[in-house]
Amino acid sequence: MKRVSAQGWNGLFAGVLAVCVLVVIGAGILSVTTLIVESVPSIRQFGLSFLWTPVWDPVHRQYGALPLLYGSFLTAAIALLLAGVIGVTTAVSLTQIGVPWIRSVISLLLEILAVIPSVVYGVWALLVVAPIFGRWSGYAGGSSGEFAVSGFGVLAAGVVLGVMVMPTVVAVTREAIASAPKDIAEAAMALGATRQETVALAVMPFVRKGILGSLYLGLARAFGEAIAVSLVIGNQPRIGGSLFARADSLASMLAHTLTGSAPPLQTAALYEIGLLLFLMTTVFYGLGRSYIAREAISPRFQPW
Amino acid sequence: MGKALEARAVSARFHEQVILREVTLHMPVNQVTAIIGPPGCGKSTFIRCLNRLHETAPGATMSGEVLLDGHSVYDMDPTEVRRSVAMIFHRPNPFPTMSIFDNVAAGLRLHGLRNRAKLAESAEQALRRAALWDEVKDRLHLYSSALSLGQQQRLCIARALAIEPVVVLMDEPASSLDPLSTLVIEELIEELKRQYTIVIVTHNLQQAARVADKTAFFLDGEMIEQGTTTALFTTPQDKRTADYVTGRFG
Amino acid sequence: MVTRVSYKTVRKLKNALFVSVLSAMTSLAVLPLLSLLWSIGFHGIAALVSLSGAPLSRGVASAVLVNALAQSLVTTASSAVIAVSLGVAAAIYSSQYAGLRVGRVIRFTVDILSGAPSILAGMVLFALLSGVSSLTAGVLALVLCMLPVVVRTADQVLVAVPVAYIEGSLALGASRIQTIFATVLPIAHKSLITALLFVTARMAGEAAPLLIILDGGTASKGGRWFQPLPLRLYSDLTHGGSFPHQIAYVEALILLVTIVTIYGLARWIGRPDRW
Ligand SMILES: Nc1ncnc2c1ncn2[C@@H]1O[C@H](COP(=O)(O)OP(=O)(O)OP(=O)(O)O)[C@@H](O)[C@H]1O
Ligand SMILES: [Mg+2]
Numbered sequence: 001m002k003r004v005s006a007q008g009w010n011g012l013f014a015g016v017l018a019v020c021v022l023v024v025i026g027a028g029i030l031s032v033t034t035l036i037v038e039s040v041p042s043i044r045q046f047g048l049s050f051l052w053t054p055v056w057d058p059v060h061r062q063y064g065a066l067p068l069l070y071g072s073f074l075t076a077a078i079a080l081l082l083a084g085v086i087g088v089t090t091a092v093s094l095t096q097i098g099v100p101w102i103r104s105v106i107s108l109l110l111e112i113l114a115v116i117p118s119v120v121y122g123v124w125a126l127l128v129v130a131p132i133f134g135r136w137s138g139y140a141g142g143s144s145g146e147f148a149v150s151g152f153g154v155l156a157a158g159v160v161l162g163v164m165v166m167p168t169v170v171a172v173t174r175e176a177i178a179s180a181p182k183d184i185a186e187a188a189m190a191l192g193a194t195r196q197e198t199v200a201l202a203v204m205p206f207v208r209k210g211i212l213g214s215l216y217l218g219l220a221r222a223f224g225e226a227i228a229v230s231l232v233i234g235n236q237p238r239i240g241g242s243l244f245a246r247a248d249s250l251a252s253m254l255a256h257t258l259t260g261s262a263p264p265l266q267t268a269a270l271y272e273i274g275l276l277l278f279l280m281t282t283v284f285y286g287l288g289r290s291y292i293a294r295e296a297i298s299p300r301f302q303p304w
Numbered sequence: 305m306g307k308a309l310e311a312r313a314v315s316a317r318f319h320e321q322v323i324l325r326e327v328t329l330h331m332p333v334n335q336v337t338a339i340i341g342p343p344g345c346g347k348s349t350f351i352r353c354l355n356r357l358h359e360t361a362p363g364a365t366m367s368g369e370v371l372l373d374g375h376s377v378y379d380m381d382p383t384e385v386r387r388s389v390a391m392i393f394h395r396p397n398p399f400p401t402m403s404i405f406d407n408v409a410a411g412l413r414l415h416g417l418r419n420r421a422k423l424a425e426s427a428e429q430a431l432r433r434a435a436l437w438d439e440v441k442d443r444l445h446l447y448s449s450a451l452s453l454g455q456q457q458r459l460c461i462a463r464a465l466a467i468e469p470v471v472v473l474m475d476e477p478a479s480s481l482d483p484l485s486t487l488v489i490e491e492l493i494e495e496l497k498r499q500y501t502i503v504i505v506t507h508n509l510q511q512a513a514r515v516a517d518k519t520a521f522f523l524d525g526e527m528i529e530q531g532t533t534t535a536l537f538t539t540p541q542d543k544r545t546a547d548y549v550t551g552r553f554g
Numbered sequence: 555m556v557t558r559v560s561y562k563t564v565r566k567l568k569n570a571l572f573v574s575v576l577s578a579m580t581s582l583a584v585l586p587l588l589s590l591l592w593s594i595g596f597h598g599i600a601a602l603v604s605l606s607g608a609p610l611s612r613g614v615a616s617a618v619l620v621n622a623l624a625q626s627l628v629t630t631a632s633s634a635v636i637a638v639s640l641g642v643a644a645a646i647y648s649s650q651y652a653g654l655r656v657g658r659v660i661r662f663t664v665d666i667l668s669g670a671p672s673i674l675a676g677m678v679l680f681a682l683l684s685g686v687s688s689l690t691a692g693v694l695a696l697v698l699c700m701l702p703v704v705v706r707t708a709d710q711v712l713v714a715v716p717v718a719y720i721e722g723s724l725a726l727g728a729s730r731i732q733t734i735f736a737t738v739l740p741i742a743h744k745s746l747i748t749a750l751l752f753v754t755a756r757m758a759g760e761a762a763p764l765l766i767i768l769d770g771g772t773a774s775k776g777g778r779w780f781q782p783l784p785l786r787l788y789s790d791l792t793h794g795g796s797f798p799h800q801i802a803y804v805e806a807l808i809l810l811v812t813i814v815t816i817y818g819l820a821r822w823i824g825r826p827d828r829w
Contacts, residue, residue, distance in 0.1 A: 017647035024644045028667045031678045038681045089579035113587045117759020119784045123806040124590045163586040183397040191411040192387035196572035205401040224671025285669030416561035
């Protein structure tokens with residue numbers, strides 16, 4: 001009698017937990033379905049050409065994703081270039097050179113960098129970074145028109161994104177370096193290799209995958225960042241062809257346009273943009289994760 | 305020819321924890337000095353102080369003097385010290401991303417040798433000295449992981465010998481090998497001591513008795529007793545040494 | 555011999571160059587953070603001082619700020635409670651009950667979802683509640699954002715509990731539930747709380763998922779009543795206001811201090827000591 005009831009409790013408990021799992025997964029499925037359903041009118045109207053139509057023009061009810069893809073890819077490329085070069089070298093410094101206490105201070109600073117909300121980055125981007133770029137391009141000859149005044153544009157957005165993505169690159173690369181085999185590095189040192197030679201010979205060959213993974217994760221994060229980008233990219237969905245030109249990205253467009261008062265077709269087009277964003281971040285995120293063991297990163301600190 | 309190595313009052317710590325206390329030990333030219341002692345007593349730490357590898361670990365510090373042929377290694381460039389004082393680790397650690405040949409050539413290349421013919425010549429010589437040449441001469445361009453563990457360890461020895469060191473430190477070089485490979489390594493040590501000064505850490509007392517001319521017993525970071533191997537094993541002066549070598553503890 | 559000496563020098567120079575490039579890059583990595591902290595700290599405090607000098611604006615501003623902060627705390631706290639209870643329950647299932655294959659499916663789904671941009675959560679809720687602006691929709695959007703991350707981190711913490719303890723408990727005749735509450739959770743609770751606080755710290759500053767729901771709603775209602783701090787900050791930055799920039803700096807400072815405090819708390823709880 002007693003035993004049966006104990007089992008009953010166990011079963012009930014497991015059942016409740018299973019329901020929670022279903023709720024979580026169900027919420028995910030519902031979300032994706034919603035994005036699809038809401039974008040149906042736009043998909044019907046524009047079909048696949050949505051992807052390569054180079055205009056986004058609410059006045060003429062003409063919506064194409066190309067200018068936004070352009071803005072997303074260009075800003076993400078700038079961000080990854082910065083975060084990749086600076087982030088990877090920083091990760092190497094934090095594991096290979098320097099005084100321990102300086103290392104831990106810098107690690108702490110970078111962890112803080114990762115928890116700062118994007119809207120706070122937005123304040124910094126808008127009030128500190130953009131003016132610097134504005135002044136700088138003014139000195140540089142001022143030929144880039146509006147950029148010279150405000151500093152808004154692809155470059156400013158890319159740089160801010162780079163700063164936001166860097167903690168991810170550093171954290172993942174650092175874990176990769178930490179899990180590279182120590183005895184191989186010691187073998188190199190025992191042969192009389194300098195630090196630099198040890199890193200090149202016996203560390204880097206083991207962290208290539210981790211670096212690649214961190215860059216993909218950074219790419220996913222850069223694509224998804226809406227708030228900070230929308231404040232400095234200039235919010236003009238066009239293909240300017242210059243780093244100093246204003247533009248717009250997928251996520252930024254969503255942030256500043258979707259306000260509920262938009263006409264139905266535009267709303268649908270925006271949802272299609274959202275769907276596109278989801279697909280792209282999922283692909284890049286999935287690629288990134290495929291290079292990085294789940295256990296390699298402590299659950300405490302996952303900046304993405 | 306090898307060169308003599310001498311440790312004077314070597315102390316080492318990791319952060320606050322003292323691992324070695326004032327160890328003084330003379331390691332004579334062209335002899336095999338064995339270091340024995342229970343696990344965790346600081347044997348590895350000691351020989352890592354000898355080629356300045358200890359200081360590369362996080363939190364590691366040392367004091368005291370290590371003299372190579374009378375010159376303090378802590379006054380030399382660490383990369384030069386490690387070049388003269390080679391080290392073999394307890395687990396074979398060939399560079400897994402390199403071929404067998406490139407492994408042996410790695411040290412030579414590091415120190416600036418580029419000439420292909422000379423590289424090939426030195427590599428062959430080193431492989432011969434490590435008693436590996438005949439087994440690998442037809443497959444020098446395979447990855448080092450294609451070799452058995454015992455062969456990998458001899459590859460590591462060849463890699464270390466290629467840059468012409470004067471002292472070879474060995475940290476339990478046979479501990480992860482099968483009995484046959486162990487035998488091969490022991491014969492090799494016997495052979496190598498003609499040209500090099502050898503310091504070997506071992507857990508295996510029979511091994512120490514077989515290969516070493518001189519033996520030092522470590523306990524809890526201190527050097528308890530040293531002497532010729534025969535003396536240490538047959539007439540130990542210290543009771544702790546006697547207990548250890550007769551297998552009463554450790 | 556001469557060539558060898560010079561090659562030694564080359565190597566040393568190379569290594570010195572390596573070290574200096576690394577140090578330079580590391581400084582470059584820290585520079586933006588220092589600039590950010592400095593500008594927001596400096597201007598934020600300056601703005602606070604100057605605003606507190608003007609009694610009228612101080613009243614208005616502080617009322618608005620207190621309101622926004624209170625709303626932020628309410629939204630974050632309630633979404634955290636919901637997401638944590640649901641998410642940890644799901645994680646207990648995936649780590650303790652699910653078989654290998656089911657566990658893998660759950661982890662995969664949750665992994666994919668946790669990589670999705672947070673702004674999408676707002677869009678989904680906006681569509682589902684057909685443009686209705688409300689606190690509920692905002693909270694639900696945050697929950698939607700948080701859930702996958704909570705499940706993923708909690709699962710990872712729980713999976714890390716050594717199987718030996720669990721088997722030990724079961725071998726003593728404890729039931730599954732008893733094992734979970736008396737063995738698994740007590741072992742994992744510290745890392746779990748730390749990890750969850752990190753997630754919460756990040757959610758507390760999220761503006762994107764709230765943006766569409768609440769901004770859209772306020773636009774149609776013409777009011778600005780419901781605006782948690784991050785959102786209020788964003789709209790101050792985009793629409794401008796009666797205190798351009800100054801108020802934004804103050805809000806950013808408050809947000810930053812709040813979040814870094816939660817973060818510090820998380821680190822303090824998760825500080826390494828004996829297990
Ligand atoms: N990198 C390190 N950081 C901190 N402590 C260490 C480190 N390496 C070793 N130790 C500690 O130093 C002490 C001595 O270690 P060492 O490796 O020298 O011992 P050993 O005599 O070689 O032992 P074994 O026979 O097991 O190899 C041990 O207590 C060990 O825990
Ligand atoms: Mg050892």
